[in-house]
Amino acid sequence: MRALSERFRPYEWALSTAEIARLAGIAPEQVLRFDGNTPPHPRPTSNVAAVERALARVNTYAHGGFPELLEAIADYAGVGTENIVLGAGADDLIMLVARSFAGPGDVVSVRDEPTYPVYRVSSWIAGAEVGDDDPVLTFVCRPHNPTGALVPLPDARPLAVDEAYFEYTGGKTAAGLLDDGVIVIRTFSKAFGLAGARIGYALAAVDTAAELNERQAPAPISSISAALALAGLADPPDVSETLEERDRLAAGLRGLDLEPASSWANFVYVPVAEAGALTDALLRKGLAVRGSAEGIRITPREAADDDVLLRRVAEALGR
Numbered sequence: 001m002r003a004l005s006e007r008f009r010p011y012e013w014a015l016s017t018a019e020i021a022r023l024a025g026i027a028p029e030q031v032l033r034f035d036g037n038t039p040p041h042p043r044p045t046s047n048v049a050a051v052e053r054a055l056a057r058v059n060t061y062a063h064g065g066f067p068e069l070l071e072a073i074a075d076y077a078g079v080g081t082e083n084i085v086l087g088a089g090a091d092d093l094i095m096l097v098a099r100s101f102a103g104p105g106d107v108v109s110v111r112d113e114p115t116y117p118v119y120r121v122s123s124w125i126a127g128a129e130v131g132d133d134d135p136v137l138t139f140v141c142r143p144h145n146p147t148g149a150l151v152p153l154p155d156a157r158p159l160a161v162d163e164a165y166f167e168y169t170g171g172k173t174a175a176g177l178l179d180d181g182v183i184v185i186r187t188f189s190k191a192f193g194l195a196g197a198r199i200g201y202a203l204a205a206v207d208t209a210a211e212l213n214e215r216q217a218p219a220p221i222s223s224i225s226a227a228l229a230l231a232g233l234a235d236p237p238d239v240s241e242t243l244e245e246r247d248r249l250a251a252g253l254r255g256l257d258l259e260p261a262s263s264w265a266n267f268v269y270v271p272v273a274e275a276g277a278l279t280d281a282l283l284r285k286g287l288a289v290r291g292s293a294e295g296i297r298i299t300p301r302e303a304a305d306d307d308v309l310l311r312r313v314a315e316a317l318g319r
């Protein structure tokens with residue numbers, strides 16, 4: 001196998017729900033995950049009827065691709081169908097963009113680090129290095145994971161803007177800059193509640209999208225996932241309750257003398273000393289948050305679950 005950068009580190013998943021249950025000595029159903037940045041339940045559009053037609057033809061390839069889905073995404077995103085590249089989640093599109101623009105000897109810039117690790121992973125797997133010296137490609141995460149900030153758009157080009165959390169921003173997007181060397185990456189995993197279906201899309205200038213499509217796998221998404229995405233787009237999500245609960249959770253954290261960062265996404269980032277110890281203490285109670293060196297990131301669930309978390313955070317910090 002071809003050697004990668006000496007700095008290469010693979011993506012690391014959090015513990016499984018079964019492992020957390022074992023650690024906490026509870027049943028897996030009692031584990032509450034606040035670490036995935038996904039909604040606590042599927043949307044009503046994710047149902048058996050939505051996939052019936054796709055299932056009846058699951059023995060064949062989707063010859064000719066997914067024109068209906070492209071039309072629906074084009075409408076939703078305000079672009080043409082020829083601006084769209086489909087992928088198995090935003091991750092697949094990040095990997096596609098990295099390998100299309102960068103290779104051995106190249107440098108890829110990742111802004112606002114620490115941030116979503118797959119920009120680094122995809123650049124390294126493409127054979128490139130990560131740095132800021134004359135980059136062939138720049139990644140920016142906007143809104144930013146893990147802080148939720150609407151970070152400035154870099155002037156660098158080509159620029160890949162990860163808008164995984166676009167739906168929570170009230171319309172903040174770089175999609176108006178496609179003809180200026182910008183590629184926007186979005187997903188159905190977050191506001192559309194389809195993380196398990198693995199489906200996302202990129203928006204790019206027509207010629208860039210065509211070249212990306214040529215470099216993409218022949219059949220990158222499943223027809224079942226395409227049907228779920230199409231059903232979701234027929235009734236796009238209203239995220240207002242999620243945002244209300246996020247803000248209620250943030251207020252609860254402030255009540256514990258913590259200072260959650262203001263967020264444009266479906267999570268809150270809370271700087272804390274000894275974030276690792278807090279993450280660990282919560283895990284042992286069956287509550288999973290995303291810990292990093294200097295803070296924890298929490299995805300709100302429903303009010304009752306979030307209240308359990310607030311109580312456990314208060315206990316763990318002795319407040």
Ligand code: PMP
Nearest residue numbers: 089090091116145164187189200
């Ligand atoms: N980008 C960011 C910023 C994310 O937080 C995530 C989800 N963890 C992804 C991309 C990956 O999303 P998907 O499920 O569409 O691959």
